[in-house]
Amino acid sequence: PDLRKRMEHVKRDRYMGLTWARLEWLKSLTSMKLVVKGVMTAEDALLCVEHGVDGILVSNHGARVLDTVPATIEMLPAIAAAVGGRVEVYLDSGVRRGTDVLKALALGATAVLVGRPALWGLAAYGALGVQRVLELLQTELASDMTMCGTVNMGAITRDFVKIHRR
Numbered sequence: 001p002d003l004r005k006r007m008e009h010v011k012r013d014r015y016m017g018l019t020w021a022r023l024e025w026l027k028s029l030t031s032m033k034l035v036v037k038g039v040m041t042a043e044d045a046l047l048c049v050e051h052g053v054d055g056i057l058v059s060n061h062g063a064r065v066l067d068t069v070p071a072t073i074e075m076l077p078a079i080a081a082a083v084g085g086r087v088e089v090y091l092d093s094g095v096r097r098g099t100d101v102l103k104a105l106a107l108g109a110t111a112v113l114v115g116r117p118a119l120w121g122l123a124a125y126g127a128l129g130v131q132r133v134l135e136l137l138q139t140e141l142a143s144d145m146t147m148c149g150t151v152n153m154g155a156i157t158r159d160f161v162k163i164h165r166r
Contacts, residue, residue: 003149009081016077020047023048023051023052023053024052026049027052027053032052033054033055034049034052034053034054034055035053035054035055035056035057035090036055036057037056037057037059037061037087037092038057038059038060038061039056039079040059040060040070040072040075040079041058041068041075041078041079041105042078042081042082045083045089046082046083048087049083049086049087053074053087054087054088055081055088055090055110055137056079056087056088056089056090057077057090057092058072058079058089058090058091058092058093059072059091059092059093059113060072060076060093061093069158071094071099072091072093072094073094073107074090074091076089076091076104076107076109077107077108077158078158078161079108080107080108080109081108088111089108089109089110090109090110090112091093091104091111091112091113092112092113093115095112095114095115095117095137096116096117097137097140098137098138098139098140098141098143098144099140099144100112100142101137101140101141102141102145102148102156102160103161104162105153106156106157106158106160106161107161108120108158109156110156112155114134114137115135117133118130118133118134119135121133123155145150148160157164
């Protein structure tokens, strides 16, 4: 089979009908909050806000789609600054320990999602494994915050993180 024809078919079928206006249509169908996953640029974040989303999930899908995409933590500050608090910003991908949570909150995330560690806990010990993973993250975050001089989540600021440019 012709690979070019096959890729055109995949692209057409996979993304058929996905437009920014479609977000407004989805929003009109429900009273539930609409969160868009996979936002990796400030420009796309602004388009999400413009089209009425309630939240943005900064995610590179665990870098499974393209293994060379930037890390979500690198993209988070520009996205959070662009939306300026108009919508909640969540971070997914790469959260493995309490310091990851602390950095994400400091750089503008409202909250983080934990995927692989929870799945590892589930695979190893079932529901108790997931509970233990979340307890470890909570304990680590509390310890990390204390080492930064605060016990108050609201006191976490960008000053907690120094960004080194390559």
